[in-house]
Amino acid sequence: MFERAMSLLEFDKIKQQLADHAATSLGREQALRLEPKKTLREVQAQIDETDEGAAVLRVRGHLPFGGISDIRAPLQRARIGGTLSAKELVAIAGFIRGSRILKAFLLDTAEERGLHIPHLTAAARALEPKAELEKAIAAAIDDQGIVLDEASEALRSIRAQIRSLDARIKDKLESIIRSSSTQKMLSEALVTIRGDRYVVPVKQEYRHAFNGIVHDQSASGATLFIEPQAVVELSNQLAQARANEKHEIERILAELSGRVGEVAAEIAQDVERLARIDFIFAKAKYARTLKAAKPALRDDGFFNLKKARHPLIPAEKVVPIDIGLGNETRAIIITGPNTGGKTVTLKTVGLLTLMAQSGLHIPADEGSVINVYERVFADIGDEQSIEQSLSTFSSHMTNIVSILKNINARSLALFDELGAGTDPQEGAALSIAILDDCIRRGAHVIATTHYSELKAYAYERPEVENASVEFDVATLAPTYRLLMGIPGRSNAFEISQRLGLPEAIIREAKALIGRDSAKIDQMIASLEKSRKEAERHEREAAAYREEMERLKQALAREKERFEREKEKRLQEAVRATRLKLEKAEREAQAIIAELRSRKEEAAESVKEHELIDAKARMEQAMQALAGETAKKPKPYKKEAVAEFAPGQEVKVVRFGQNGHVIEKINDREYLVQIGIMKMNIDAADLKPVRSERDEKPVVSVRSASTAPTKTELDLRGERLEDAMIRVEKFIDEALLAGYSRVSIIHGKGTGALRKGVHEKLKHHPHVKSIRLGAFGEGDSGVTIVELK
Structure with a gap:
């Protein structure tokens, strides 16, 4: 009960537009036969098919329908024993090849690409391309419908004979038209064909002088087209060979047609399946054109x-x-x-x-x-x-x-x-x-x-x-x-x-x-006014929402930019602090080297406790600088900086040590001597020291680090990381004390401490050699270190 509605609603135009999206005449035919279904189950299956086609188009973009054409007529003739032409057989081979490619394409889409297309997968699996028949036709006939020499041994032999006879005939004719005795008899020195026979154009007056068979004459009668007697027999043989060739080709086509007839019913089923597949994709392409959606x-x-x-x-x-x-x-x-x-x-x-x-x-x-x-x-x-x-x-x-x-x-x-x-x-x-x-x-x-x-x-x-x-x-x-x-x-x-x-x-x-009509119109007008007001409010709300979303996105972008800038500044501050730390370390190493040199040159002028005290102060400076790397940089705040004169006593706030200004380097930095060390100090870290009468007496307390350095270090029970720090410090103190040999007790245990100590000392620049303790020295629980 859809026919009248389909006509009034112009459903035929929809079918025509759908048919235009079919890749083959088979799919087009199904599109033009389209009719609505009446049950939910039928309609759902049809809609799902279209959705699967749309999904494949989204993933793959196209479908390979090349070679697929309507071959139902030649299939029917082959089924009843008819002989197909070479072009019809090529079309059947093309159909088989196309169905084979399309089947592989759909199965690959479902299995390799993971696309859920059960209807199309079932249709693809049902296809049964006759690959052997395709190969047999392709081996006998080329794409232009020409039967190949390789189609049979007999055909190859016949065509070889034809080529030989043809060459012999042309050679004889060439010698005839080049002969001085016959040139005057010819209208033109050329060879042409009349009725599958090679002929030359002879002037009418030389008809009896030129020996041969007349096959045609010009419109004026002045020229006769004569087959020279010298090639008549060869031409007869050529004609017979061509007849044999035609007979052999007919035999080959008949044989191939018979093979098609044997599987014609199965191929016809594949035709219907491929028509359905093309129709499904026509629906999917039409949906894409309309920007349509699955309901x-x-x-x-x-x-x-x-x-x-x-x-x-x-x-x-x-x-x-x-x-x-x-x-x-x-x-x-x-x-x-x-x-x-x-x-x-x-x-x-x-x-x-x-x-x-x-x-x-x-x-x-x-x-x-x-x-x-x-x-x-x-x-x-x-x-x-x-x-x-x-x-x-x-x-x-x-x-x-x-x-x-x-x-x-x-x-x-x-x-x-x-x-x-x-x-x-x-x-x-x-x-x-x-x-x-x-x-x-x-x-x-x-x-x-x-x-x-x-x-x-x-x-x-x-x-x-x-x-x-x-x-x-x-x-x-x-x-x-x-x-x-x-x-x-x-x-x-x-x-x-x-x-x-x-x-x-x-x-x-x-x-x-009427009053009632007027009331109705007033009511409708009021409803329209209310609707327009509601639509206006809705538009305003939508505009507000859009503005809020824009501001939200702008805020998110600004926050992201701020975080990037903060991270950048933090990294720059950490880099600057690391550079300062490395600079201080280089200076400390230089001072140690200088002190060691002075000790070697004039041991009596530098006391041991002074060296250890200097080392302790350097360690404090290093720890203070190292602590800076853990801090986040504070925003720079420009403050008034005090002026200091050379020789003025100052306190270095960062180190908690007093020193004397040697010279002013620039507006922000002074060279200050702290004990035996000279360091570049920022002016903001310096404070003037009051005169002695304003100061309270200062009690000097010797640091524990100034105690005489021992010649052995006991690491037993220590964690590996802490032990390595103590080893480093112990070696430096031993060098300052002038020791040439020290012992490190690490115990036997698991051997982890021993291994760590050896790895640490193996690459130390001031360690001459290391060995395990001998009997009476602690055996393998002690390492003896020789210093340079």
Whole structure:
């Protein structure tokens, strides 16, 4: 029960557009035979197939349909024993090759690419390409349909004979036309062909002097085309060889045709499978062209279209609509001005329903729902018949009577201008009665009308909803927007006023219309005002949301930039501190080297405790600098810096030591002597020391590090990391003390400490050699270190 609706809704145009997306004539044929299905199960399977095709196109972009053509006619001839031509056999081989490639492509897409396409995978696995037959045809016939020499030994031998005879004939003819005795007899010195025989052009007057067979003459009769007697026998042999060649080719084609006939039924099944696959991908390509989406399917009387677009209206002109039925609503009454889009709305709903039930994706947003109907009825357009002398009203009513005879709970009925063409009062009454009957039967109904009575009818019936197409009074043009829940107005007074009708006439007309009609129009106007106000608020809210989102993203970007800058500055500060630390370490090593040198040159002038004290102060300086690397850099704050004179006693705040200014390096840095060390100190780290009378007596306490250095170090029980630090310090102190040999006690245990000590000392620049203790020295629990 779709035929009339398919015609009125122009479903044939949809099928034609779909057919244009088929890759083969086989798929095109299936597209043109497309019809809607009636059950949810059938429709779901068809929709799922289209979705699988769309998924493959998204992943692979195309499908290899090369070589696949309609070979059903030659297959049928081969099945009944006919001999196929070489080109027909090439087409069959091409089909087999194409089906083999397409099968591998689909299975690879499913298995290697992990795409879930059960329908297409099943269709691919069902294909049975006859590879042996393909190879046999390809070995005998080339792509241009020429039977190859290799097709049989007999054909190879015959063609070799033909080439030999042909060459001999041409040689003889060449010698004839070059002969001085025959050149004067020839019109031209050339060889041509007449009726598969080689001939030369001989002048008429030399007919009897030139020995041979006449095969043709020129239009004027002045030239005769004669086959020289010298090549007649060779030409006869050539003709016989060519006849043998033709017979052998026919035998080869007959043999191959017989092989095709043996599997023709199976290949024919593959033709149908490939036609189906092409049809599925035609649907997928058409969906991509329409920017269509897969709808959800139901059969419980609920449908909902979101941003639905009529597929036959150009994309730049179509206005999307939202419309739905279900739950309590069974019917929609659409009102509004002519050419406002009411009929387009009906056709959009009907056409998208037919498309979905035919397994096509629909031009609507994701989340749209289509109800699967058993029957779709339509009464759209002016079908007045001159031959039958039927009025518009009679024509429509004849169609409506037919609809009411067949409508049921699983039907969709589309009525355009219901009740039009007769007295308005009677037409409105009939329309209400028809709607009531359809609703009682449980059908879904969408109707357009101009009758005000139907607006009130929709308000009184909970299962019926009003809708309208919007009209812009300012521009006197429809917007084609569908407004659910709001009935339409004629806007006749407003339009007339804008077109210049006198105000007095408009006031008189308003006074003549019924009070109820005026109230309805006022109510509709109020609803439209409220709707526009709500839409304005919605637009403002959307703008606010968009602005908030923009600010949120800008804040996130700024935060990210701040974090990057902070990390950059932190890294720069750590790098600067590390450079200072390395500089201090170099200076400390230089001082140690200098002290050691002085001790060796004049041991009596430098006391041992002074060396150890200097070493202790350097360690404190190193620890202070090392501590800086763990701190995060503070923002630089410029402060007033005190001036210091050479010789002035100052306190180095960072080290907690007093010293004397030697000289000023620049505005921010002084060279200061602390004990025996000279260091560059930032002015901000210096404070002047008060005079002795203002200072309290200072009690000097010797650091524990100034105690005499022992010649052995006991590491037993220490962690490896801590032990290595103690070893380093112990070696430095031993060097300062002037020891040439020391002992390190690490115990036997697991050997980890011993190994760590040896690794540490093996690369030490001031260690001459290491060995384990001998008997009486602690054995393997002690390492003896010789210092340079």
